[in-house]
Amino acid sequence: MHSFKELSEKFNKAFEAEHFPTAPASLYEPGNYFLSIGGKRIRPVMCLLGNELFSDIHPDAYQLANAVELFHNFTLVHDDMMDEASLRRGKTTVHVKYDESTALLVGDVMLIRAYEYIQHIQPQYLPKILQLFNRTAKEVCEGQQLDMDFSKMENVSMDNYIHMITLKTSVLLAASLEMGAILGGASVNNCQHLYEFGKKIGIAFQVQDDYLDAFGDAAIFGKEPGGDIKQNKKTFLLIHALEVANATQKKELNDLLSSNAADKVEKVLAIFKSCGVDAWAEASKAKYMQEAFEHLEAIAVVSDRKKPLIELANYLMNRNQ
Amino acid sequence: MHSFKELSEKFNKAFEAEHFPTAPASLYEPGNYFLSIGGKRIRPVMCLLGNELFSDIHPDAYQLANAVELFHNFTLVHDDMMDEASLRRGKTTVHVKYDESTALLVGDVMLIRAYEYIQHIQPQYLPKILQLFNRTAKEVCEGQQLDMDFSKMENVSMDNYIHMITLKTSVLLAASLEMGAILGGASVNNCQHLYEFGKKIGIAFQVQDDYLDAFGDAAIFGKEPGGDIKQNKKTFLLIHALEVANATQKKELNDLLSSNAADKVEKVLAIFKSCGVDAWAEASKAKYMQEAFEHLEAIAVVSDRKKPLIELANYLMNRNQ
Numbered sequence: 001m002h003s004f005k006e007l008s009e010k011f012n013k014a015f016e017a018e019h020f021p022t023a024p025a026s027l028y029e030p031g032n033y034f035l036s037i038g039g040k041r042i043r044p045v046m047c048l049l050g051n052e053l054f055s056d057i058h059p060d061a062y063q064l065a066n067a068v069e070l071f072h073n074f075t076l077v078h079d080d081m082m083d084e085a086s087l088r089r090g091k092t093t094v095h096v097k098y099d100e101s102t103a104l105l106v107g108d109v110m111l112i113r114a115y116e117y118i119q120h121i122q123p124q125y126l127p128k129i130l131q132l133f134n135r136t137a138k139e140v141c142e143g144q145q146l147d148m149d150f151s152k153m154e155n156v157s158m159d160n161y162i163h164m165i166t167l168k169t170s171v172l173l174a175a176s177l178e179m180g181a182i183l184g185g186a187s188v189n190n191c192q193h194l195y196e197f198g199k200k201i202g203i204a205f206q207v208q209d210d211y212l213d214a215f216g217d218a219a220i221f222g223k224e225p226g227g228d229i230k231q232n233k234k235t236f237l238l239i240h241a242l243e244v245a246n247a248t249q250k251k252e253l254n255d256l257l258s259s260n261a262a263d264k265v266e267k268v269l270a271i272f273k274s275c276g277v278d279a280w281a282e283a284s285k286a287k288y289m290q291e292a293f294e295h296l297e298a299i300a301v302v303s304d305r306k307k308p309l310i311e312l313a314n315y316l317m318n319r320n321q
Numbered sequence: 322m323h324s325f326k327e328l329s330e331k332f333n334k335a336f337e338a339e340h341f342p343t344a345p346a347s348l349y350e351p352g353n354y355f356l357s358i359g360g361k362r363i364r365p366v367m368c369l370l371g372n373e374l375f376s377d378i379h380p381d382a383y384q385l386a387n388a389v390e391l392f393h394n395f396t397l398v399h400d401d402m403m404d405e406a407s408l409r410r411g412k413t414t415v416h417v418k419y420d421e422s423t424a425l426l427v428g429d430v431m432l433i434r435a436y437e438y439i440q441h442i443q444p445q446y447l448p449k450i451l452q453l454f455n456r457t458a459k460e461v462c463e464g465q466q467l468d469m470d471f472s473k474m475e476n477v478s479m480d481n482y483i484h485m486i487t488l489k490t491s492v493l494l495a496a497s498l499e500m501g502a503i504l505g506g507a508s509v510n511n512c513q514h515l516y517e518f519g520k521k522i523g524i525a526f527q528v529q530d531d532y533l534d535a536f537g538d539a540a541i542f543g544k545e546p547g548g549d550i551k552q553n554k555k556t557f558l559l560i561h562a563l564e565v566a567n568a569t570q571k572k573e574l575n576d577l578l579s580s581n582a583a584d585k586v587e588k589v590l591a592i593f594k595s596c597g598v599d600a601w602a603e604a605s606k607a608k609y610m611q612e613a614f615e616h617l618e619a620i621a622v623v624s625d626r627k628k629p630l631i632e633l634a635n636y637l638m639n640r641n642q
Contacts, residue, residue: 024466081422112462115451115458126447130436141430148347
């Protein structure tokens with residue numbers, strides 16, 4: 001059995017291999033560029049963790065892990081286009097460094113490459129994994145669409161926001177664990193608890209991501225803070241602030257949302273702080289973590305095997321990048 | 322056994338079913354819109370034809386056919402964005418009717434939906450079909466990238482153009498037939514000849530498509546003629562014209578390529594005609610058809626079973642839309 005850190009190192013080393021052919025370079029060089037700018041590679045490591053929770057690592061777990069990482073990068077390349085983001089992990093995004101058409105095709109071909117890794121999975125596991133992968137992929141697109149829709153709406157309820165980020169973020173974390181577990185021969189019941197563990201962790205992670213986008217350190221976070229605020233993005237923080245703000249704060253917030261003032265970010269952050277949004281985010285994160293750990297507890301394997309998943313959770317929740 | 326026309330009708334009827342869930346409507350309504358504007362549905366019917374060449378229609382052949390049609394529509398939605406096309410089949414394109422971000426996600430989710438249809442294929446055929454589907458999907462993206470690259474290059478050789486359109490257009494026709502054949506239990510040798518038949522038909526089809534884009538009737542063709550000329554797209558016609566034009570014609574053509582004159586299309590067409598490009602296109606199409614029929618001939622099944630494929634070829638080659 002391996003620790004979370006060991007599995008991360010193993011995956012990162014394995015992932016250094018070439019993922020694309022050489023020609024046409026105009027398509028694959030931008031693809032390689034984006035893969036090379038790194039990232040935490042959390043999702044593929046979750047495939048390995050889900051797998052090793054139930055068995056020795058199955059050789060196909062790396063194919064699965066590659067598929068998940070390629071899929072995740074596909075979503076990032078296309079999301080960056082939709083968000084008109086110029087930086088990702090501190091580096092120029094594909095549509096800015098190259099052009100929109102190239103970024104569109106690079107994303108497309110990354111998604112297809114993900115399915116090429118899936119195709120190598122043993123026939124006995126292939127249908128079940130392909131089905132979960134497909135369902136998850138569709139949900140992630142639905143989540144992104146809802147995210148865009150919400151950005152144009154005046155009011156978004158916390159329930160709708162949680163539904164959206166569950167689709168956009170959590171289901172891929174959950175499915176990464178479960179697909180690994182399927183390869184490990186896990187029972188349906190164990191798979192379900194592991195999926196729920198991943199889903200709750202995912203929501204906690206998003207609470208933190210929204211927090212970091214507002215209050216994070218640009219040098220560590222790899223992108224300018226306040227991006228969500230500038231785009232009037234509905235986030236855990238903004239939705240909660242609008243729920244708890246007094247009339248004056250609420251009016252000020254709404255006025256800021258319809259402005260492009262130079263000090264917009266600064267002023268919104270000040271309201272967030274005066275509404276206690278930062279403390280609330282901590283508590284909310286803790287609640288989801290608690291629920292996640294209850295599901296982890298319910299998985300019928302000896303507790304020692306669960307340690308790497310606890311390490312993962314701690315890593316994610318204490319991260320400052 | 323069914324005729325090409327019967328299979329077309331059967332598929333079109335079956336394809337009327339809903340392909341997407343209802344929510345989020347902001348994602349799936351545009352998807353349904355694009356699917357509803359029709360198209361010839363040639364590729365999915367080719368899955369059925371490839372299948373029935375070797376056996377009674379396998380129930381999974383319709384899953385496969387749906388996958389291929391969804392995949393094709395994914396490429397159209399994204400290609401329209403890259404080409405900045407406002408019309409497709411005489412109707413407003415998705416990125417114009419909705420917006421760029423929606424079109425991006427609609428394309429993505431169509432590609433994933435294609436894989437959802439693939440996932441239902443029986444495990445004994447699934448790995449082989451998934452592999453061919455993936456390879457083909459990647460090649461289609463490569464073809465589209467090369468097409469964009471070529472539009473920025475001054476000179477493109479006929480060989481490079483044929484390579485590009487083979488990837489962009491032919492391999493999907495070829496793979497549609499072969500995937501159907503795999504489901505029909507065809508031998509490797511028969512699969513290869515059928516694939517080559519599809520590939521050659523695809524090139525002939527593209528010669529004609531380039532011809533129609535220049536000389537087609539807007540009312541029938543569903544898009545303005547001369548679109549390729551306006552975009553300085555390298556086509557069979559332009560590349561051949563540049564090969565055979567005399568010095569005066571060549572200079573005039575090159576001058577036109579760097580202009581946006583109102584009568585650009587008209588003048589380029591006049592040069593095409595004076596170079597005999599239209600007659601050459603006919604001859605070229607006939608050559609590829611001849612090669613296609615040689616491969617069809619080589620497939621080891623009784624000739625009666627091949628009749629629907631001959632009907633398909635005739636339909637494609639005499640079409641004026």
